Every structure is written in C-alpha cells, then in structure tokens.
Amino acid sequence: MTQKHWAIFTANTSQKSELIYALLEGPLPEGFKELKNLNGALLSKLAVERFIDKEDRHGSKIITSGTAQSLKSMSSGEQKKALLKHILSTQPDFIVLDNPFDNLDTTAQEDLKVTLGKVSAHTPMVQLLSRKTDLLPFTNTFAKLEGKDLIFAENANSFSNQLGKEQFKNDIPQPIHSYEIEGDTLIDLKGVGVSYNEKPILRDINWHIKKGEFWELRGRNGSGKTTILSMITGENPKGYGQELYIFGRKKGTGESVWEIKKRIGYFTPSMTDKFTGYHSVSHMIISGFYDSVGLYIHPTEAQLRLAKEWLQLIGLWDMKDELFHDLSMGQKRLIMCARAMIKHPPLLILDEPTAGLDDDSAALFVALVNKFATQSNTTVIFVSHRKEPGLEAEFIYQLEKSDTGSTGKILPS
Numbered sequence: 001m002t003q004k005h006w007a008i009f010t011a012n013t014s015q016k017s018e019l020i021y022a023l024l025e026g027p028l029p030e031g032f033k034e035l036k037n038l039n040g041a042l043l044s045k046l047a048v049e050r051f052i053d054k055e056d057r058h059g060s061k062i063i064t065s066g067t068a069q070s071l072k073s074m075s076s077g078e079q080k081k082a083l084l085k086h087i088l089s090t091q092p093d094f095i096v097l098d099n100p101f102d103n104l105d106t107t108a109q110e111d112l113k114v115t116l117g118k119v120s121a122h123t124p125m126v127q128l129l130s131r132k133t134d135l136l137p138f139t140n141t142f143a144k145l146e147g148k149d150l151i152f153a154e155n156a157n158s159f160s161n162q163l164g165k166e167q168f169k170n171d172i173p174q175p176i177h178s179y180e181i182e183g184d185t186l187i188d189l190k191g192v193g194v195s196y197n198e199k200p201i202l203r204d205i206n207w208h209i210k211k212g213e214f215w216e217l218r219g220r221n222g223s224g225k226t227t228i229l230s231m232i233t234g235e236n237p238k239g240y241g242q243e244l245y246i247f248g249r250k251k252g253t254g255e256s257v258w259e260i261k262k263r264i265g266y267f268t269p270s271m272t273d274k275f276t277g278y279h280s281v282s283h284m285i286i287s288g289f290y291d292s293v294g295l296y297i298h299p300t301e302a303q304l305r306l307a308k309e310w311l312q313l314i315g316l317w318d319m320k321d322e323l324f325h326d327l328s329m330g331q332k333r334l335i336m337c338a339r340a341m342i343k344h345p346p347l348l349i350l351d352e353p354t355a356g357l358d359d360d361s362a363a364l365f366v367a368l369v370n371k372f373a374t375q376s377n378t379t380v381i382f383v384s385h386r387k388e389p390g391l392e393a394e395f396i397y398q399l400e401k402s403d404t405g406s407t408g409k410i411l412p413s
C-alpha cells in the first residue's frame, strides 16, 4: 500500500494551532486514522521558538548540541535546518510540516524537498501550506482548513483562491509631521565588515541608499541580511567604529539608538504572532506614533483622524473597535504594516513580511507596500526569500555568501 501523506491548505482564518495540537496530542481529527497511536514531530517556526525558550530558561542545548553557537543567534534558515536535523535523528512515526519552506532560501528549499522526498518513503507527513507553489509532490490526500473544519477533496486543484485581487482605492494618508534629513543620502555603508568569533560574515559591504528609494534585500540563509539591518537599526554594536552613516551621521557620533529608532519603521511577522495584549484595532495603528505595541495614552484628534484614513485605505474601518487579538493573520499583518507606515518614517524595514501568509493576503500586503513606496518619501527595504509576485522594488541588493564573508552587489530589478 502506498504511504499516505496529507496536504492541508490553510488560509489566514484557519485555526491551524488547534489542528496541529490535535494531530500531535489527539484526539485525532477525522481523516487521520492512520496516525492513531503514533508519535509525531513538528517542523515549524513555533517549534523553533519553543526550543529557543528552553535554551534561554534552562540553558539546555537540545537541537544545537555539538555546536558552540546558541540557537537564538543562528539565522532563521539555520534554525530551521537544525530543527529538521534533530527531528530526523529522533525518527518520529510521522511529521507535521507547518509551512516548511518559509524562511528558507531557494537552494535550501530544494534541499529540503529532496530530504523530505526520501523520508516520505517510510514516514507519513502532514504538510500545512499557505502558498500553492509549496505543495510537496508526494502528498496524495488533500484538504482545506476552513476555520476549524477540514474539507477533503480529490486533488489540490479543487482549492482555488476565493478572494478577488482587492485594490487599494484611496491614496496613502499624509503624515502629521515630516522628518527633516539633510542631503540625498539616507544610509551609507562603506567597506563595512562583520565577524562573529573570528568567523567572517560580511566583507567590504558598500551600499548607498538614497531618500525615497525602494530596495529589496536578498541573500541566502546566513548571508548576513539580519546582521546588516541590525547594524542600521542600532541593535548590533558591530556597527560602531565602521564607515556606517545613518540619516547623515556617522554611527556612534552622539546619536542614541533611541533617536535612530524613532526614524525607522520596522515590521517582521514575529512581532504580530507573539503579541497577545488586548488593544483595539485603531489604537494599534496609532501606537505607531509612540513605538509602543498598543496605546497607553489618549490619542489626539489628528491621530484618530489619521487612523481612520489608514483603516479606510486597508478596508478595515468597520473593525476599528474590534480587538486586534481577534483579527485574522492577514488582517493583523496589514494593521502592523500600517502601524509602521503611519509616521512616514524616513526608513521602513520589512523583514520577510509575507512569511506564513496565504497567496491572496500576500498579494494584498505587497500591493500596500508598492503603493506606500510610490506615494511617500520613505525609503523601503523589503527582505524576502520568495520571489514575491508583484513586488515593485526599484533596486535589489544581493548578498553573495562566501567563506571569507558575504559581499554585496546591486542587481537590476
């Protein structure tokens, strides 16, 4: 008998965690009787975070034993690879794969496909996927998760996207204040290099970013994308003492990290996914003025008006008083993105912002970013592993990984 493998299509409203829990801990949902009394393992971003938490709290190195480096300091792709290696070494009876290709570069995605193909000969798998292109070729049982209901179908083609390609009709709302930065240049890296424990990561990075430009930052897992961004935002002390100019000033010449951060809008999905407080949708947007998550002071009239314009733009005005907590994942991402945009900061960094989104929500998100990049003076840096359909970046900065440290080059978009 051929081995059964499931592909479950999820949308942003799917109750995925409940399904994953039921598969691993029981009671098993209908349609999975083959997994009865078997021990499953989970490959997902959440599983990585749980191991990081264990390392932090108990100092126990479970999936990184044998290496000196902590799991937390590894790049997101390296973390996922370490988890997969650990899972395979424990020889589980079955594996649940939650968007296995997110955070992996294209080479790593191909490698993972080959590995999973081999393992699939003897180990059943349940793939949860939000992007159609991710479908593993060996899956042979197909379902869609609508809310908490599983709907099975003959083949994967039965699940076409239901949503139309929504357009944003209104213009991008104008900010209350604008930022003054002298000159044309926003950020300049001149011959910047970084090593960790004598391992070279970045070498001779030259990257000149002007006001209002729209950049895509690309590079393989571990090539140093997050490292560059963290030097720019001030979180990484490796930026000091180097030829690194931010908003017209050399790094480390008097400006506090806080002053730099005030002028940067930042969004990465873990900000949303970890956030558990109870705040209304409109307050979440307004909190973008204060760099806090959630709002702790009374908003001004002007701020309320602006929040209304943003919510109208992204089609969520009807939900202004709902709790952010109760929104779907796609809606949360749009809100967090608008939150990062509301001030029209001189620099907006979006770090793999579409990871985990379904095709329609990703297209909507990309449309919002394109519109903002066109209608604002903000410089946008978009980091992604996927070739995001429709992304209209003007320039691509590509990191080329090598043993002597990644170097950068500018590609035509």
Ligand SMILES: Nc1ncnc2c1ncn2[C@@H]1O[C@H](COP(=O)(O)OP(=O)(O)OP(=O)(O)O)[C@@H](O)[C@H]1O
Binding pocket: 069, 073, 074, 075, 076, 077, 078, 103, 196, 197, 201, 219, 220, 221, 222, 223, 224, 225, 226, 227, 228
């Ligand atoms: N604190 C640290 N100590 C040791 N090594 C580190 C530390 N921080 C980062 N690294 C290493 O530096 C390299 C670059 O990491 P970085 O997170 O910048 O890569 P990335 O391009 O963002 O990767 P990904 O696409 O997988 O997220 C990786 O090999 C990582 O393990």
